[in-house]
Amino acid sequence: MAELIDFEKIIGYKFNNIFYLKNALTHTSYVNEHKNSNGVSNERMEFLGDSVLGLSVSEFLYTNYKELPEGVLSKIRASVVCETSLAKLASKLTLGDYLYMGKGEQLSGGSFKPSVTSDAMESVIAAIYLDAGFETVKKKVLEWLKEDIIEAAEHNGRETDYKSTLQEFCQGNGFSPKYNMIGESGPDHEKVFEASVMLEDGRTACGWGPTKKKAQQAAAKAMLEILKIEI
Numbered sequence: 001m002a003e004l005i006d007f008e009k010i011i012g013y014k015f016n017n018i019f020y021l022k023n024a025l026t027h028t029s030y031v032n033e034h035k036n037s038n039g040v041s042n043e044r045m046e047f048l049g050d051s052v053l054g055l056s057v058s059e060f061l062y063t064n065y066k067e068l069p070e071g072v073l074s075k076i077r078a079s080v081v082c083e084t085s086l087a088k089l090a091s092k093l094t095l096g097d098y099l100y101m102g103k104g105e106q107l108s109g110g111s112f113k114p115s116v117t118s119d120a121m122e123s124v125i126a127a128i129y130l131d132a133g134f135e136t137v138k139k140k141v142l143e144w145l146k147e148d149i150i151e152a153a154e155h156n157g158r159e160t161d162y163k164s165t166l167q168e169f170c171q172g173n174g175f176s177p178k179y180n181m182i183g184e185s186g187p188d189h190e191k192v193f194e195a196s197v198m199l200e201d202g203r204t205a206c207g208w209g210p211t212k213k214k215a216q217q218a219a220a221k222a223m224l225e226i227l228k229i230e231i
Helices: 002-011 018-024 028-033 043-064 070-080 083-092 103-107 114-132 134-154 162-172 212-227
Strands: 178-185 192-198 204-209
Touching: 002 018, 018 043, 018 114, 028 103, 043 070, 043 114, 043 134, 070 134, 083 114, 083 134, 083 204, 114 134, 162 212, 178 212, 192 212, 204 212
Parallel strands: none
Antiparallel strands: 178 192, 192 204
16 A cells, blocks of 8 residues: 555655545545445545534634634635635645546546545545544644635635636736636536636636636636735
């Protein structure tokens, strides 16, 4: 399991029971194609990881933002504990490179689908919880997501309008950004859209989301990061 050891180094955690990690990285398509392997997919771990993640973020918010009411805390948590946020973290950790997937799913780009990688990220969180307990996994969650939580809290959980910010910047320089829908993937109930935005000088950024609008917002955010414009 050399590849799992490599992933342990990336996430900065060494498992006592490495099979928790293998389970977390096993997509259901792999199990379906290897019925004699006695493998188990990460679907149940995803369920557990979602709760562990939510509790970790909730405890941090409850402890550090005593002045905020329950409704605002819920919005902040939802903006962090979501597919977009987890897929971004999974990409940063190159999680997709370590997924056990069926050939069909792999060929369809499953390793890079936000719906797949975000679920696997929750499963990895569950794996650490099962291996070492809540306090250990909470430290990892905050190590990965603390900056995102703080940023969301500064906006009181409101979704930032990245397109408007980019539009204002571009208009100030005498041009407009151009958006294009590149494509979509996934079943009808779990569509993932990809959008791009291009500036006059040719610089391009891409973004993904469950709707065309959110994909464009994600692309605009990526461009703002390239431009190093504070959001």
